[in-house]
Amino acid sequence: MIDVKEYKAIIAERKRIAVETDDNWDYGIEMCWNKLIDMLTKDINETIDFLENVCSPDEINWTSEIFEDIVQKTNSKEFVAALHRIYEKMPEDVKQSIAVDIKYADLSLD
Structure with a gap:
């Protein structure tokens, strides 16, 4: 099950990095992305349900940065x-x- 609290914390950290560093902290951005990718590729059906029914438009917007990575990992x-x-x-x-x-x-689908 996706931990909504953890997901929201990662998104909040990603937003903080964007604001405070003007997206000039690659390591921090990558850490957020990796955590989200790990979280959202464990059970793709659960992820689909989560994105369609739980996430706000703003959260979808931030998560979209890793859509391609999720597809590459899960196909x-x-x-x-x-x-x-x-x-x-x-x-x-x-x-x-x-x-x-x-x-x-x-385009990432095999």
Whole structure:
């Protein structure tokens, strides 16, 4: 089961890094990404449910940075299909932000 509290803490840390370092702390960003990738690739069906039903648009936006990594690790067509469903439910500003990440996730499928 995805630990929502831990997920939110990682997203909060990623936001803090963006604000305080203007995204100029590669090690910190990579640490956040690695934690999220580990968390979200343990059970892809659970992850799909989590992203579709629990995450806010802002959290989806931050998580989109690792969509491609999740696909590369899981090779899940179901995950990519879920990303397209999630995209349709997002506000316009988030759609614009995550569109490229979804495109790269699509291209990552073998």
